[in-house]
Amino acid sequence: MTTLTEGIYPTESLISEAPGEQSRESVTVKSGQNLKSCAILATIVSGAVASAAKSGGNTGNGTFTLDGTTPLLLGAKLGIYTLRCIAAAANNGTFRLEDPDGVVLGDIVMAAGAGAVAEHIKGVLADGATDFVVGDGFDVTVSAIVEKEVEYNPAGSDGSQIATGILYGAVNAASADARGVAYKRNCEHNADIVVWKSGITATQKAKGTADLKRRGIILR
Known part of the structure; x- marks a missing residue:
């Protein structure tokens, strides 16, 4: 049967x-x-996003590189995210991430010259030959957001x-x-x-x- x-x-x-x-x-x-x-669904976020050193430039010559596959994560907003060094250290440092509304999303403590950012935006901070100083940072501009559903x-x-x-x-x-x-x-x-x-x-x-x-x- x-x-x-x-x-x-x-x-x-x-x-x-x-x-x-x-x-x-x-x-x-x-x-x-x-x-x-x-x-049960999950949401993949994509769109237009770009990163640049803050206006006026930085003393340190390290970098912030957006993730090549998923630079935007769930919760991402249109506008400018700011990453700012709030504590300097030799070959390292601590950066604070704020969203376009000024809400603090978290502090990223670099270790061994690198720090992973994964809150709304995704990327990696990397130390350079010249250390970051307090106030150094990056502006990440999100100008378009697309959300699609997956399993x-x-x-x-x-x-x-x-x-x-x-x-x-x-x-x-x-x-x-x-x-x-x-x-x-x-x-x-x-x-x-x-x-x-x-x-x-x-x-x-x-x-x-x-x-x-x-x-x-x-x-x-």
């Missing part, structure tokens, strides 16, 4: 959502993805390792970007019905569940 397996239907995992269209939004699923209804992948390093939503209905974007609808906030879903990446572990599910909770998406 042939065994038939019924697939997941659009919205099947949904328990409750906010009034109107507050919980849902139109999204673009990135080319190369073929996602089932109720799939949540806890082993990723391009933004796919952070769960950000749940797909409404199946979307086949295997050959080109495709439009879809996703739950992005203020909703509850059945944890036994949502679709996780094949092979995901219980620990990885727990991490993705926590990611979603921070966005107001609750799995029960």
Whole structure:
């Protein structure tokens, strides 16, 4: 006898959502993805971004190099990010990152002449022959932002390792970007019905569940 397996239907995992269209939004699923209804999503951020030494130049001749693959991360804003040296040290230093609204995102302590920046923007600080001094820094201008959805992948390093939503209905974007609808906030879903990446572990599910909770998406 042939065994038939019924697939997941659009919205099947949904328990409750906010009034109107507050919980849902139109999204673009990135080319190369073929996602089932109720799939757990992550968001890949790209766009136009450039880095330059602060106005007036620096005393130190070290560099800040944006990541060549994913220079923008989840949460990136339009405008100018500032990296400023707040503590100088021989062949090192501590830099403070602020977003375009002046919100401090964190301090980057260089070690062995390098420091990784991975909050909204992604790149690497590197020491030069002449040490940085307090006040030296870089301005990173974000002039365009594009967000596309992919399957949540806890082993990723391009933004796919952070769960950000749940797909409404199946979307086949295997050959080109495709439009879809996703739950992005203020909703509850059945944890036994949502679709996780094949092979995901219980620990990885727990991490993705926590990611979603921070966005107001609750799995029960």
